[in-house]
Amino acid sequence: MTERKIELEVLRYRPEQDAEPWFQTYTVPCPEEWVVLDALNYVKDEIDRTLSYRWSCHMFVCGSCGMVIDGEPKLACKAFLRDYGDKIRVEPLANFPIERDLVIVMDDFMEKLESVKPYLIPKEEKSLDEGSYLQTPAQLKAYKQYSMCINCMLCYSACPQYGLAPEFIGPAALALAHRYNMDSRDVGRKAREDTVASHEGIWECSFVGACSEVCPKSVDPAGAIQQVKFSSAIDYFTSWLPGGGSR
Amino acid sequence: MSRKPYQRELPKTTWFLRHARYKKYMLHEISAIAVAVYLLILIVGLFRLAQGPDAWAGWLAFVTSPLGLVIHLIVFGLSLVHTTAWFKAVPQAMRIQRGEQFVPGPTIVGAHYVVWAAVSVFVLILAGVA
Ligand code: SF4
Ligand code: FES
Numbered sequence: 001m002t003e004r005k006i007e008l009e010v011l012r013y014r015p016e017q018d019a020e021p022w023f024q025t026y027t028v029p030c031p032e033e034w035v036v037l038d039a040l041n042y043v044k045d046e047i048d049r050t051l052s053y054r055w056s057c058h059m060f061v062c063g064s065c066g067m068v069i070d071g072e073p074k075l076a077c078k079a080f081l082r083d084y085g086d087k088i089r090v091e092p093l094a095n096f097p098i099e100r101d102l103v104i105v106m107d108d109f110m111e112k113l114e115s116v117k118p119y120l121i122p123k124e125e126k127s128l129d130e131g132s133y134l135q136t137p138a139q140l141k142a143y144k145q146y147s148m149c150i151n152c153m154l155c156y157s158a159c160p161q162y163g164l165a166p167e168f169i170g171p172a173a174l175a176l177a178h179r180y181n182m183d184s185r186d187v188g189r190k191a192r193e194d195t196v197a198s199h200e201g202i203w204e205c206s207f208v209g210a211c212s213e214v215c216p217k218s219v220d221p222a223g224a225i226q227q228v229k230f231s232s233a234i235d236y237f238t239s240w241l242p243g244g245g246s247r
Numbered sequence: 248m249s250r251k252p253y254q255r256e257l258p259k260t261t262w263f264l265r266h267a268r269y270k271k272y273m274l275h276e277i278s279a280i281a282v283a284v285y286l287l288i289l290i291v292g293l294f295r296l297a298q299g300p301d302a303w304a305g306w307l308a309f310v311t312s313p314l315g316l317v318i319h320l321i322v323f324g325l326s327l328v329h330t331t332a333w334f335k336a337v338p339q340a341m342r343i344q345r346g347e348q349f350v351p352g353p354t355i356v357g358a359h360y361v362v363w364a365a366v367s368v369f370v371l372i373l374a375g376v377a
Contacts, residue, residue: 015251071266097252105252138347160269163257208272209336223339230340 006030006081008039010051011091013098021098023089024048030081036090037065037076040102053102060216063150066093066157067102073154073214093157095166109153112169115195116177121188139184146179146224148217155211155221161204168204169195171211171221178224197232205229275332281325288318334359 006028013021026047028039037055044051055065058077065076068091070084081088096104122133155171162168177196181189195201205225212222263269288310295306309315337359338352371377 013253015249015253021253021255094255095257097254099250099252138344141347141349142344160257160262163262164259207336208269209339210266210268210272212339213268220339223342226336226340227342 002032004030004032004081004086006039006084007087008036008043009087009089010040010043010102011098012051012101013092014050015100032082034081035077036067036069036074036079036081036084036088039081039088040076040090051102052100061150063152066152066154067091068094068157073157075152075154075216078216093153095157095159095163096153104153106153108166109151109156109170109172112173113151113176115169116173116180117188117192117195118173118176118180120180120183120186121191122185123187133185135184142184143179143182146175146182146219149176149179149219149221150217152216154214154216155219158210158214160208160210161206165200165204167200169201171205171225172219174202174205174228175219175221175224178228181228193232196228197235202228202232274328278325278329278332281322282329285322285326330363334363 008026008028009023010026011021012018012024026043028042028047030039030042037058040051040053040055044053053065053067053076055077056062057064060075060078063075066073067076068074069076069079070089073093076090090102092098092102092104096106096108099105120133126133149172151172153172156162159168159171162170174196177192180186181192197203202225205222207222207226209222212220215221263273292303292306292310295302310319334356338355341355343350343355368377
C-alpha cells in the first residue's frame with residue numbers, strides 16, 4: 001500500500017476565540033485510495049479533536065460533506081486524494097456564513113427550499129383506500145433527473161449570483177420546484193409561480209452555469225432554471241392573447 | 248453557548264477573477280457587446296446607404312480600412328465565442344423527450360451547427376461571394 005504525506009490546509013474558525021478565519025496546516029499520512037474526508041477524519045481522530053465538519057454517509061448520498069477543496073465546491077467523500085497534489089486547501093462552502101471551521105449556517109438554504117412548495121400538489125386529494133397516483137415510466141423520466149438532488153449546497157457555493165444577491169432563491173431550490181412542476185401528478189405550478197417566476201427566482205439567474213458544473217448528482221439546476229424561464233415567458237406572452245387567461 | 252457566525256463577502260467587482268469558469272462566463276457576456284456593436288455598425292451602414300452614394304462610399308471605405316478589418320476580426324472572433332457558447336448550452340434549456348428517452352444533446356447542438364452553416368452559405372450566395 002502506497003502512502004503519501006499530504007499537507008491539509010484547513011480554514012479554521014472558532015467563534016469563541018477567533019475574530020476571523022485562519023488556515024491551519026495538518027500533515028496527514030494518506031493511503032492512495034483515501035478521499036479528503038478520510039484525511040479530515042484522520043486529523044479529527046489522531047491530531048486535533050477540535051476540528052469541526054459535517055459528514056455522515058461517506059458515499060455521496062447524504063449531501064452533508066460539501067466543502068471547497070482547492071477552490072472548487074466538492075463532496076469531501078467524493079474528492080479522491082489521487083486527483084490532488086501534496087498540498088490541499090480545504091475551506092467551508094462559499095456564500096454561507098461560517099458557524100465553526102468547515103461547518104456553515106444553512107438556515108437560508110432551508111428556508112428557500114421550503115419557499116418553493118417542494119411537495120406534490122395533486123389535482124384532487126385521494127384517500128389511502130383509493131390507491132396511489134399512477135405514472136408511466138415516460139412521465140417519471142420527465143422529472144427524474146431533478147429529483148436526484150441531495151441538498152449538498154455545492155451549487156449555492158458555486159453560484160456568484162447567490163453570493164452577490166443573497167435573496168436569490170438559488171439553483172437547487174429552483175430545480176426542485178421544476179421537479180414538481182414537471183411531475184404529471186402535480187398541478188402546483190401556479191401555486192409556486194409567485195416565488196419561482198419572480199425577480200428573486202428564475203429572473204435573478206444570469207446563466208453562469210457554475211451550479212451544473214459542480215453538481216455531484218448531475219441535476220443540472222441551470223438547465224432547469226432556463227426551462228422555467230422559457231415556460232414563464234410563454235405564459236406571459238400567451239396571457240396577452242385573446243382567451244389567454246388573466247394577468 | 249452564544250453563536251457568532253462569520254460572514255465572508257464576495258467582492259462586488261472582482262468576483263469573476265476567482266475562478267476560470269467565471270472568467271469564461273464574463274467573456275461570453277462581453278462577446279454579446281461585440282455582436283451588438285457590430286449590429287450598430289451595420290445599421291449605420293444602412294443609413295449611409297439611404298443618404299446617397301457619397302455617404303455609402305465613405306462608410307464602405309471605413310469598414311474596408313485597416314482599422315475596419317481589425318474591428319471585423321475582433322468581432323468575428325467574439326461572435327464565434329458567443330455562438331459556440333450558446334449552442335453548447337441549448338440542450339440544457341431545451342429538452343426534447345421522445346417516449347422514455349431524451350433526444351441526445353449532441354444531436355440538438357449538431358442541428359444548430361447545420362442550420363448555422365446553411366444560413367451562412369445562403370447569405371454568402373445572396374452576397375454573391377459563393
Ligand atoms: S442541485 Fe446538485 S449541487 Fe445543488 S444541492 Fe442538489 S445535488 Fe447539490
Ligand atoms: S458524507 Fe454523505 S455525501 Fe459525503
